[in-house]
Amino acid sequence: MKLHDYFRSSAAYRVRIALNLKGVKVEQIAVHLVKDGGRQHSPEYKAKNPQGLVPALELDDGTVLIQSLAIIDYLETIAPEPRLIPADPVLAAKSRAVALAIACDIHPLNNLRVLNYLKGPLKHTQQEVDEWYRHWIRDGGLDAVERMIDGERFCFGDRPSLADICLIPQVFNARRYKIDITHLSKIAAVESHCTALAAFAAAHPARQPDAE
Ligand SMILES: N[C@@H](CCC(=O)N[C@@H](CS)C(=O)NCC(=O)O)C(=O)O
Numbered sequence: 001m002k003l004h005d006y007f008r009s010s011a012a013y014r015v016r017i018a019l020n021l022k023g024v025k026v027e028q029i030a031v032h033l034v035k036d037g038g039r040q041h042s043p044e045y046k047a048k049n050p051q052g053l054v055p056a057l058e059l060d061d062g063t064v065l066i067q068s069l070a071i072i073d074y075l076e077t078i079a080p081e082p083r084l085i086p087a088d089p090v091l092a093a094k095s096r097a098v099a100l101a102i103a104c105d106i107h108p109l110n111n112l113r114v115l116n117y118l119k120g121p122l123k124h125t126q127q128e129v130d131e132w133y134r135h136w137i138r139d140g141g142l143d144a145v146e147r148m149i150d151g152e153r154f155c156f157g158d159r160p161s162l163a164d165i166c167l168i169p170q171v172f173n174a175r176r177y178k179i180d181i182t183h184l185s186k187i188a189a190v191e192s193h194c195t196a197l198a199a200f201a202a203a204h205p206a207r208q209p210d211a212e
Contacts, residue, residue, distance in 0.1 A: 026057070109132075
């Protein structure tokens with residue numbers, strides 16, 4: 001299998017963590033999101049993912065799966081252990097709720113194409129764009145997630161689940177943009193437990209073959 005990937009993509013980072021937790025090996029194909037105006041927009045890549053976004057998982061028969069949560073769902077089906085969705089139905093719903101809050105409500109507002117649109121056609125300054133980014137990560141974003149998780153070691157229970165897989169890349173983005181999240185103590189605890197695990201550490205952007 002091939003993972004069409006970009007080291008800094010938090011959606012791809014989610015899939016890398018899931019692959020590592022499951023012990024599923026893939027070939028990583030870098031899609032540079034900035035060079036040449038963004039290689040995700042090339043006709044060759046859009047033939048694989050019509051949305052022009054990473055990640056995409058290309059199966060050995062050429063089938064291409066897109067959308068990080070759908071890809072993780074596929075991995076959960078083909079490699080059920082260790083499970084990423086808790087067996088307990090309430091914890092499963094809570095884990096999915098955190099994942100969806102991040103993947104559907106926080107991340108899309110700060111995606112590269114949104115930031116480029118604010119800065120380009122809408123002519124916002126870099127300072128305004130940075131403020132937009134900070135606002136949507138923090139207020140109603142990670143601040144709310146802090147109240148949604150149990151967060152003693154992992155978001156829920158004693159093993160990483162889909163919630164942690166989505167949370168850690170989003171925390172990476174917050175740190176990259178120097179957003180003050182020191183008051184989010186449960187998220188900090190989860191971050192320190194997850195990043196100590198080899199599966200999370202190996203998925204970190206700095207450890208990817210295309211890291212800059
Ligand atoms: N909902 C999608 C989001 C994918 C996504 O937005 N990927 C970003 C990188 S994190 C991207 O490819 N951005 C390119 C762009 O905005 O042009 C998923 O979960 O896979």
